[in-house]
Amino acid sequence: xxxxxxxAGLVFGTTLLGAGITNAxxxxxxxxSLAEKNGIYVGAILNSQWFSGGLPGNYEQIHKxxxxxxxxxxxxxxxxxxxxxxxxxxxNGDKMVKYAQQNGMRVRGHALAWHSQVPGWVNNYRNxxxxxxKVLKNHIQNVVGHWKGKVAEWDVxxxxxxxxxxxxxxxxxxxQGIGPEFIDSAFVWTHAVDPDAELCYNDxxxxxxxxxxxxxxxxxxxxxxxxxxxxxxxCVGSQTHVEDTTTDKHFIGSPDSLRSLAKELAKLNVKLKxxxxxxxxxSGINVSKKDxxxxxxxxxxxxxxxxxxxxxxxxxxxxxxDKWSWLGGLNRQKGLIYDDNLKPKPxxxxxxxxxxxxxxxxxxxxxxxxxxxxxxxxxxxxxxxxxxxAEAIKLFANHGSLSMHLAGRTLFxxxxxxKATKVDIFDMQGRxxxxxxxxxxxxxxxxxxxxxxxxxxxxxMSNLIQRVTIK
Ligand code: 9MR
Numbered sequence: 358x359x360x361x362x363x364x365a366g367l368v369f370g371t372t373l374l375g376a377g378i379t380n381a382x383x384x385x386x387x388x389x390s391l392a393e394k395n396g397i398y399v400g401a402i403l404n405s406q407w408f409s410g411g412l413p414g415n416y417e418q419i420h421k422x423x424x425x426x427x428x429x430x431x432x433x434x435x436x437x438x439x440x441x442x443x444x445x446x447x448x449n450g451d452k453m454v455k456y457a458q459q460n461g462m463r464v465r466g467h468a469l470a471w472h473s474q475v476p477g478w479v480n481n482y483r484n485x486x487x488x489x490x491k492v493l494k495n496h497i498q499n500v501v502g503h504w505k506g507k508v509a510e511w512d513v514x515x516x517x518x519x520x521x522x523x524x525x526x527x528x529x530x531x532x533q534g535i536g537p538e539f540i541d542s543a544f545v546w547t548h549a550v551d552p553d554a555e556l557c558y559n560d561x562x563x564x565x566x567x568x569x570x571x572x573x574x575x576x577x578x579x580x581x582x583x584x585x586x587x588x589x590x591x592c593v594g595s596q597t598h599v600e601d602t603t604t605d606k607h608f609i610g611s612p613d614s615l616r617s618l619a620k621e622l623a624k625l626n627v628k629l630k631x632x633x634x635x636x637x638x639x640s641g642i643n644v645s646k647k648d649x650x651x652x653x654x655x656x657x658x659x660x661x662x663x664x665x666x667x668x669x670x671x672x673x674x675x676x677x678x679d680k681w682s683w684l685g686g687l688n689r690q691k692g693l694i695y696d697d698n699l700k701p702k703p704x705x706x707x708x709x710x711x712x713x714x715x716x717x718x719x720x721x722x723x724x725x726x727x728x729x730x731x732x733x734x735x736x737x738x739x740x741x742x743x744x745x746x747a748e749a750i751k752l753f754a755n756h757g758s759l760s761m762h763l764a765g766r767t768l769f770x771x772x773x774x775x776k777a778t779k780v781d782i783f784d785m786q787g788r789x790x791x792x793x794x795x796x797x798x799x800x801x802x803x804x805x806x807x808x809x810x811x812x813x814x815x816x817x818m819s820n821l822i823q824r825v826t827i828k
Contacts, residue, residue: 386822388423388705391712392672397663398463399708400426400673401693402633403456404681408432408449412681415699420677421460428465428632428673429453430683433508434474438500442478442492445499454507465632465673466508468515468559469497470543472529480530489534494546501550510555512594512632513547514540518560523575540579541588548589559594559632563618564610573618584625593622594632597659598675600689601638601652612658616666623668630671631659635682636704637689644691646703650789653707656694657787660708664715707787710811713822714785759821761814766827768800773816783811802827 392399401424406412408429420427431437432449439445457464470493482488501511517540519526526532531539540558547556558580563573576593583590595618599610619629636655638644663669676682680697684690694704758772770778773795780800782791790810793800805827814821 385820386709386713388709388712389425391709392425395664395712395715395717396670398426398671398673399712400424400428400462400465400671401677402428402430402673402675403453404676405430405432406681408452413699416677419695419699421456421462424462426463426465426671426673427453427457428467430676431474433466433500434468435471435479435496436474436476439496440476443495445503447503450504454504458507463510464504464508465671466501466504466511466554467632468512469500469547470513470517470531470539471515472526472531473516475530483530483534486534486536489531490539490542493531493535493539493543497543497546498550501547501554505551506553508551508554510557510592511547511551512559513543513556513590515559516561517558518572518575520562520572523570523572541583541586544583544588544590555591555628556589557592557594557630557632558590559596561596561598561633562610563593563595564597564599564612564615566610566614567617567621571614573614577618577621580622580625580627584627590627592628592630593618594630596633596675597631597635598633598687598692599636599655601636601648601655612655612662615659616662619662619666619669623666627668629662629666629669630673631663631669632671632673633675634659634673635675635684635689635692637684637687637692640685640688640690642690649691649703652691653702653704653787656704657707657711660711664711664717703789706781706783706789706813709822710783710785710787713811714787714824759814759816759819761812761821761823763802763825766802766805768795768802768812768814768825770795770798770800770814770816772819773798773814774819775817778814778816781813781815783813785809785811787811 388399401420403420404412407416429450432453437449438447454464479492482492501508517526517529517532518524525537544556547554558576560572560576563576565571565573567574567577569575569578580590580593595615597615615629622629634656636652638648660672663672674693676693678695678697678699679691679693682693684692694702694708696702760771762769768780770780776796778795780793780795781789782802782805784790791802791804807827810825810827812823812825
């Protein structure tokens with residue numbers, strides 16, 4: 358279309374505004390602003406490289422713009438915080454807590470009692486139950502005490518169930534030396550130090566069904582027992598490290614299975630959180646655009662659990678960019694939502710669009726993440742994130758004054774700063790439908806069938822997203 362036509366159309370388009378565009382969304386939305394609108398937390402770890410300043414500047418900018426919850430990849434683990442007996446090292450953890458406070462983010466603590474990343478000196482006490490009890494208690498008292506009021510939730514116990522059989526993980530130093538009651542004790546000690554913190558049991562392969570032979574089925578029985586016995590457990594963290602498609606029966610899981618776990622936990626007043634999500638492909642295979650779109654749909658299906666289940670509030674991804682991901686060690690690749698160059702992948706779009714299009718059922722109130730008391734009368738959890746959030750978003754979202762108007766099937770764009778403006782159309786599930794470059798202020802949407810869509814217009818650093826009705 359020639360420029361003169363585009364301008365004429367713009368006036369026309371403006372007069373028709375309202376016929377096509379549903380003003381359901383504000384411009385310049387991020388995962389973070391939309392997460393807050395939906396009353397949930399959406400986050401990603403800070404990769405270990407961040408702590409030593411080894412990441413490009415846009416990594417941090419993306420992180421604080423898009424996410425409202427953070428966890429350290431390795432820096433709050435036992436070996437990092439108590440490398441030598443009784444000598445605590447909080448440097449890296451403090452750095453992350455400061456970053457979170459400055460950017461109005463919630464902090465997750467990971468992890469207190471875990472069989473892995475335990476320093477050698479602990480293993481020396483493998484056969485001394487009394488000493489191991491003292492070691493674990495002292496660790497919890499110091500670490501949780503140090504970050505009391507700053508770390509909003511803890512993975513108190515991580516991966517205590519064996520991988521494929523429904524039983525305790527017998528190789529754990531804590532299990533071997535103390536017995537399964539190390540779990541009960543760890544929760545009680547943590548709660549005693551910080552009664553306001555939300556306390557989780559965290560594990561993987563929990564998306565594989567809740568029958569007694571599956572890991573989640575075994576866990577569910579334990580959670581019932583803990584709740585009955587008054588053990589202060591408030592949440593189950595499902596790590597959700599899954600493979601895009603797999604034929605290995607040990608790894609076949611589904612969002613539906615995880616949803617059924619959420620529903621069972623709701624009966625016990627316990628939350629479900631997705632804490633370490635990645636959806637990898639096998640290493641070495643060629644990953645096509647179609648594969649990445651399917652991956653996006655799986656990300657969206659797991660997000661639906663968090664949006665729709667009243668006792669689910671957190672969607673945390675185990676990394677930002679495929680370039681810095683632990684997945685290679687598992688023979689998987691490309692499991693995150695930004696590519697190696699920190700460009701958003703189709704999975705990012707699926708999540709963004711789903712956060713925009715989700716409408717809670719009419720009779721349900723918006724989720725309130727400020728109230729997280731789920732089990733005990735005395736465990737109300739304070740929310741430390743909300744107040745700075747709006748400010749942080751304003752600070753870091755660098756957007757222009759783009760606007761769009763739809764007239765019939767022509768989309769008119771004003772305020773674009775870059776030479777070419779990219780227009781992406783998604784369906785209401787976040788599936789990409791159509792993309793085009795708009796060079797003269799207008800784009801034709803002739804090929805779309807009637808219905809609701811989400812349009813994203815990108816011009817340089819500016820980003821505008823709106824829902825449209827094509828008639
Ligand atoms: O991403 C972490 C990686 O850098 C470490 O080398 C690894 C060591 O165990 O731990 C990774 O994080 C794990 C998390 O702490 C617990 N769940 C599984 C995660 C991926 O292995």
